[in-house]
Amino acid sequence: MIIFYVGAVQGVILTIFLWSLKHNKISNRILGLLTSCWGILLFTFGIQFEGFFLNYPHFLKTISHIPLLFFPLLYLSAKYLITRKDKIQWIDYLHFLPFIISILLWINFYKLSGDEKIELLGSRVGYFHVINYSGDIFLALQGIIYSIVVLYIVKRYSKEVKNHISNTDKVLIRGIERGTTLLLISWITGSVAVALELFKVEVSVDLFFIVYLLIVIVIYWISYQAIKSPEIFKLDRRELYDGDQEKEEEEEDAALEKLNEQLITYIQTEKPYLEQDLSLQDLSDMIGISRHHLSILINKKHRKNFYEFINNYRVEEVKRLLGLPENKNYKIMSLAYDAGFNSKASFHRVFKQFTNMTPSEYISG
Numbered sequence: 001m002i003i004f005y006v007g008a009v010q011g012v013i014l015t016i017f018l019w020s021l022k023h024n025k026i027s028n029r030i031l032g033l034l035t036s037c038w039g040i041l042l043f044t045f046g047i048q049f050e051g052f053f054l055n056y057p058h059f060l061k062t063i064s065h066i067p068l069l070f071f072p073l074l075y076l077s078a079k080y081l082i083t084r085k086d087k088i089q090w091i092d093y094l095h096f097l098p099f100i101i102s103i104l105l106w107i108n109f110y111k112l113s114g115d116e117k118i119e120l121l122g123s124r125v126g127y128f129h130v131i132n133y134s135g136d137i138f139l140a141l142q143g144i145i146y147s148i149v150v151l152y153i154v155k156r157y158s159k160e161v162k163n164h165i166s167n168t169d170k171v172l173i174r175g176i177e178r179g180t181t182l183l184l185i186s187w188i189t190g191s192v193a194v195a196l197e198l199f200k201v202e203v204s205v206d207l208f209f210i211v212y213l214l215i216v217i218v219i220y221w222i223s224y225q226a227i228k229s230p231e232i233f234k235l236d237r238r239e240l241y242d243g244d245q246e247k248e249e250e251e252e253d254a255a256l257e258k259l260n261e262q263l264i265t266y267i268q269t270e271k272p273y274l275e276q277d278l279s280l281q282d283l284s285d286m287i288g289i290s291r292h293h294l295s296i297l298i299n300k301k302h303r304k305n306f307y308e309f310i311n312n313y314r315v316e317e318v319k320r321l322l323g324l325p326e327n328k329n330y331k332i333m334s335l336a337y338d339a340g341f342n343s344k345a346s347f348h349r350v351f352k353q354f355t356n357m358t359p360s361e362y363i364s365g
Helices: 002-020 025-049 067-081 090-105 114-122 127-161 172-198 207-228 238-247 253-270 280-287 291-302 306-322 332-338 344-355 359-364
Strands: none
Touching: 002 025, 002 207, 025 067, 025 207, 067 090, 067 127, 067 172, 090 127, 114 127, 127 172, 172 207, 253 280, 253 291, 280 291, 280 306, 291 306, 306 332, 306 344, 306 359, 332 344, 332 359, 344 359
């Protein structure tokens, strides 16, 4: 059970980290509340396994409502990650109604003696048995539905930030998607466990143990991604929208052309695209052009977003390297990494996008 206690502590640490961030405060703090809930649940599972609730039955059903907060918090964190709102909308509090209703449905249970609580929870008939299993079924469906919605939201978000980073495969977007997918798998596993228990089907594996173990993995996955790629956690939402607002302002052609000459000269001489983690802000700092003006420049003069603009140069760099005799014995992926790509999948996708052929077809042709 030590892994669950360690996971609980990690959940608290991750909460502190998320609450310390200055950008995306609403989204990160909601996610911090979620990691706290995960930590509480993991700690509860650990002490439950050690027989705590049998020795102290008055604590029964005091923590069991918390899972109803998981997916509303996950959804709201994702929602406020991609919006410009600085305050939580009142309607979003409705997502917590199932949590409140669940507590109210069990209110009379808390008035019973310890022995009565143990007896009622062990019974397969009566009011509490019905709401117990109804709650489990509702929780299972809630998790699956919310997970699918969150995955959709993250997909939308990835399209937004694509204009501001050059290698989306290395940022937290992929981590959020995989973490949410793991949660979806864990909740499907939990749903199967509830169904088997409802129909009194005995299995040799503790499926609920697997559910909690997956939650531990998700906590560590988010922690790892937060350390490895903190730019998404710290991304100022204005970076996603101010560029659009700036586009509405007319730019003088002469000034824009001058900035473009400065940009092209720097790109061709310094080759910043060779850096795998190059972002719009990085290039802005290098050239001395504001991030917003740089975004406008790339969109208006090159008809591309930042992602496409940089990767176009990377593809051309790969083609140049392939043409050098000294690189004849090098694998194409080695040259792709040298050109600034960070993964095989992204390289193949982008190369075909700009050349209409796969790297293998290009070499053989």
